[in-house]
Amino acid sequence: MFIFSDLSRAVIDGDTEQVKSLTQEAIETGISPQEILDKGLLSGMDEVGKLFQAQEMFIPELMISAEALNAGLDMIKPLFAEESKSNKKKVVIGTVQGDVHDIGKSLVSLMLGSKGFQVNDLGIDVSPADFVSAAKASGAQCVAMSAMLTTTMPVMKKTIDALLENGLRDKVAVIVGGAPVTREFAERIGADGYAPDYLTAVETVEKLLSNFDE
Amino acid sequence: MRLTDHLEAGLGLNVFTRAQVEALHQATLTILEKTGVEIYEEEALALLKAAGAKVEGMRARIPAHLIEQALASAPSRIDIFSRQGEPAMCLEDAKIYFGTGSDTPFTNDLKSGKRRLALKEDTARAARVADALVHIDFVMSLGLSSDVLSETSDLHQFEAMLLNTGKPLIFTAHSRENMSDILEMAALAAGGPHALREKPFIILYAEPSSPLRHTREAVEKLLLAAEKRVPVIYTPAVIIGATGPVTLAGSLAVANSELLSGLVIHQLKAKGAPIIYGGGVPTMDMSTGTCTYGSPELHLCGSALAAMSRYYCLPIFGTAGCTDAMVFDQQAAFEAGYNLLMSALSGVNLIHDVGFMGSGSISSLELLVAADEGIGLVRRVVQGIDVSPETLAVDVIDKVGPGGNFITQRHTATHMRREMWFPKLFNRSNYDGWESIGAPTLGEKARAMAIDILASYTPRQLDANVKAGIAAVITAREKNWLHNGD
Incomplete structure (x- = not known):
C-alpha cells in the first residue's frame, strides 16, 4: 500500500530523489495523478507553508522543498488529460532588462509552479520585446516582472507600454515586485497588481487570475 | 559557549592593560594596609586579628599576605544548579549568564502602564516570565513586596520566586535569621540540606556599605554563607563622586578594597568556600543626584571589574539590561542594548538587573522581555565567526x-x-508586512508577549507538601516576630 505521508514528508524534507522515487512508485501502483498531487505532494507543501509561517522553516528550506515538489509535479503532469492541461493558467515571469537579480523572482516562480501554475520563467535581463513575444506565444494570462534596482524600474513601464502596443494589455494581468518597488509606483505605471514579498505575490496572482476563469 | 577561545582570538572588551590591572591591585593593597576598613561584627574582627591583621576598635588594617592567601584559596569555578538539581550555570572564564535584578520598590503596571508600588504577586509574575524566557538564566526578586510585613518581605519574595521558577535564584536577606529561614526554604525545595549543599541553586547577594565599611548585617550573612558553603556575591556599590572618588580608577580602588577585605573575612571563616567577585560602580548624576544605571562610567567600571576578576581567577558578577528611563522608551532600549553588549563582551559571568529602570527604582516586564531578545542578539555577537x-x-x-x-x-x-540569529520581536518585515500586522513598536510587542506568557505559561510546580513547608517557615518567623516584636 502506498503511504502518502511518506511522499509529503519527502517534500517537507526537500529530498528530491525521494520525491521522485515515491512519485514513480505511486504512478506504478496505479494511483491517480490527482490523488498523488493532493494527498502527497501538495499536502506536504501545505505543511511547509505552515512551518514557514510558524518560523520553524526558513526561505532556503522553503525553496529546497519547492524544488523537490516541482520534480514530482514534472512526473505527474503528462498524466493529466490534455484538456485539463490547457486549462492551466499560464504566467510569464522575468527580471526586467538591465537587471540581473534573480533570487526573489525565482522564488516567486518556484512558488507559482508549486501552486499549479504553468510558469514560463524567462530568467534575468528580459527585454520588453521578449516579454511580449513570450506572452503571445504561450497565451499567458499573467506577466510578472521583477526589478531590484531603482534604475531598472522604468523598464517595467516600458514593458507595459509594449504589451499595449501589441494588443496584449487587456489579455494579461501585470504584476510587479522587487525590493525598491512600491504600491504607489505599481499604480502609477498601470500595473494590475503589486506584492511586497513572494507569499503575497502568489496570492496576488491567484486573485488576479480568478477573473480569467471564463 | 566557547567565549574564552574567542577572547583569546580578540573578540572581547579589555578596558585594562596588564599594567593597569596591577596598578589597581597595588593601590588596593596599600589602602587595605594603610587605611583599612571598618567592620561592625566581632567574629570577623577576631578572625582577622588572629590571622595577623592590625585591629584597632572596629578598624582592621589587612596586610597583603592575607589577601594573597584568600585569593589562593577561593575557587575559580562555581557550579550552580536548577531548583531540580540539573546543571544550570558554570561560573568560570568568560561564560555569560543573564538574570533579573532585585528589590525595586515600584513596578510599571502592564495593564495601566503606570508606575505603582510593587507587590508580592509582582515578584511571582516576574519569576514566571523569567522562567519562560530562553535567555534569562537566573532570577532575582523583581520587586520589593509592599503588601507583606516589611520584616519578612525577603522571605515572601523568596517564596514567590521558589514557586514560580525552577531557574537558579540570587536572593537578598534582611538579617542572619531571615537568611537561615531562606536556606531552610531552599533546602525544602531542593530535597534536603544535603542536596542544597551538593547542588546549590541559590546565591546570596549581600553588600558592604561604601566607602570601606562592613556592616554587622552584611558580615553576619557573609559568614553564614561561608559556613554553609552557600555561594555569595559580596558586592560593593561605590557611587562615583559620592561614596568614591570622582575618578573611575579611584572608585574602583575603593570597590576593590571592599571586595578583597570581604573575601579575606569569608575565606578565613571557611577556606575554599564559594565566593563571587564583582559589583556596581555607578556615577552620581551631578545635576539630579540620582545613582545611574545607564551611564557609560558604570559599564566601563563593570568591564574593569571583569578584567580584575580574570586577574584574580574569580567568577564575576555585574550589571546590564538596565536603564535610567522611566518607561520602556527609546532611551531604555538604547541603554539596555549597549550595556548588555558591553557586559557580554567583557565576559561577566552573572549579568544581573535585566528589567531595571528608573535608576533601579522600577521594574519593567516589557524591558525584561525586550532584553531577552537583545540578549539573543548579543549572544550571537560573542559567538564570533567560526572558520573551518x-x-x-x-x-x-x-x-x-x-x-x-x-x-x-x-x-x-x-x-x-x-x-544566523533569528529574531522573535525585532522587526525584519518590509513596510507592507509590518503595516499589515498593525505597525507595532517593540514596546507594544514586548508588552503583548509578557501578557501572553502570564496568561498561558505554567512553570514546573513544587509538590503541595513542599509548598506548605515553605509557607510554614514564613508563618513561624512572623509569629516569632509578633510575639517578641518591638
Whole structure:
C-alpha cells in the first residue's frame, strides 16, 4: 500500500530523489495523478507553508522543498488529460532588462509552479520585446516582472507600454515586485497588481487570475 | 559557549592593560594596609586579628599576605544548579549568564502602564516570565513586596520566586535569621540540606556599605554563607563622586578594597568556600543626584571589574539590561542594548538587573522581555565567526559559481540556524508586512508577549507538601516576630 505521508514528508524534507522515487512508485501502483498531487505532494507543501509561517522553516528550506515538489509535479503532469492541461493558467515571469537579480523572482516562480501554475520563467535581463513575444506565444494570462534596482524600474513601464502596443494589455494581468518597488509606483505605471514579498505575490496572482476563469 | 577561545582570538572588551590591572591591585593593597576598613561584627574582627591583621576598635588594617592567601584559596569555578538539581550555570572564564535584578520598590503596571508600588504577586509574575524566557538564566526578586510585613518581605519574595521558577535564584536577606529561614526554604525545595549543599541553586547577594565599611548585617550573612558553603556575591556599590572618588580608577580602588577585605573575612571563616567577585560602580548624576544605571562610567567600571576578576581567577558578577528611563522608551532600549553588549563582551559571568529602570527604582516586564531578545542578539555577537573548511565553503562556492545563488544549497539550510540569529520581536518585515500586522513598536510587542506568557505559561510546580513547608517557615518567623516584636 502506498503511504502518502511518506511522499509529503519527502517534500517537507526537500529530498528530491525521494520525491521522485515515491512519485514513480505511486504512478506504478496505479494511483491517480490527482490523488498523488493532493494527498502527497501538495499536502506536504501545505505543511511547509505552515512551518514557514510558524518560523520553524526558513526561505532556503522553503525553496529546497519547492524544488523537490516541482520534480514530482514534472512526473505527474503528462498524466493529466490534455484538456485539463490547457486549462492551466499560464504566467510569464522575468527580471526586467538591465537587471540581473534573480533570487526573489525565482522564488516567486518556484512558488507559482508549486501552486499549479504553468510558469514560463524567462530568467534575468528580459527585454520588453521578449516579454511580449513570450506572452503571445504561450497565451499567458499573467506577466510578472521583477526589478531590484531603482534604475531598472522604468523598464517595467516600458514593458507595459509594449504589451499595449501589441494588443496584449487587456489579455494579461501585470504584476510587479522587487525590493525598491512600491504600491504607489505599481499604480502609477498601470500595473494590475503589486506584492511586497513572494507569499503575497502568489496570492496576488491567484486573485488576479480568478477573473480569467471564463 | 566557547567565549574564552574567542577572547583569546580578540573578540572581547579589555578596558585594562596588564599594567593597569596591577596598578589597581597595588593601590588596593596599600589602602587595605594603610587605611583599612571598618567592620561592625566581632567574629570577623577576631578572625582577622588572629590571622595577623592590625585591629584597632572596629578598624582592621589587612596586610597583603592575607589577601594573597584568600585569593589562593577561593575557587575559580562555581557550579550552580536548577531548583531540580540539573546543571544550570558554570561560573568560570568568560561564560555569560543573564538574570533579573532585585528589590525595586515600584513596578510599571502592564495593564495601566503606570508606575505603582510593587507587590508580592509582582515578584511571582516576574519569576514566571523569567522562567519562560530562553535567555534569562537566573532570577532575582523583581520587586520589593509592599503588601507583606516589611520584616519578612525577603522571605515572601523568596517564596514567590521558589514557586514560580525552577531557574537558579540570587536572593537578598534582611538579617542572619531571615537568611537561615531562606536556606531552610531552599533546602525544602531542593530535597534536603544535603542536596542544597551538593547542588546549590541559590546565591546570596549581600553588600558592604561604601566607602570601606562592613556592616554587622552584611558580615553576619557573609559568614553564614561561608559556613554553609552557600555561594555569595559580596558586592560593593561605590557611587562615583559620592561614596568614591570622582575618578573611575579611584572608585574602583575603593570597590576593590571592599571586595578583597570581604573575601579575606569569608575565606578565613571557611577556606575554599564559594565566593563571587564583582559589583556596581555607578556615577552620581551631578545635576539630579540620582545613582545611574545607564551611564557609560558604570559599564566601563563593570568591564574593569571583569578584567580584575580574570586577574584574580574569580567568577564575576555585574550589571546590564538596565536603564535610567522611566518607561520602556527609546532611551531604555538604547541603554539596555549597549550595556548588555558591553557586559557580554567583557565576559561577566552573572549579568544581573535585566528589567531595571528608573535608576533601579522600577521594574519593567516589557524591558525584561525586550532584553531577552537583545540578549539573543548579543549572544550571537560573542559567538564570533567560526572558520573551518566546512564554513569557508570553497566547494559550495565552486559549485554555485559566478552569478548563481546560495539559497537553495543544502549548505545554507544546514548551517543557517547556527550561523544566523533569528529574531522573535525585532522587526525584519518590509513596510507592507509590518503595516499589515498593525505597525507595532517593540514596546507594544514586548508588552503583548509578557501578557501572553502570564496568561498561558505554567512553570514546573513544587509538590503541595513542599509548598506548605515553605509557607510554614514564613508563618513561624512572623509569629516569632509578633510575639517578641518591638
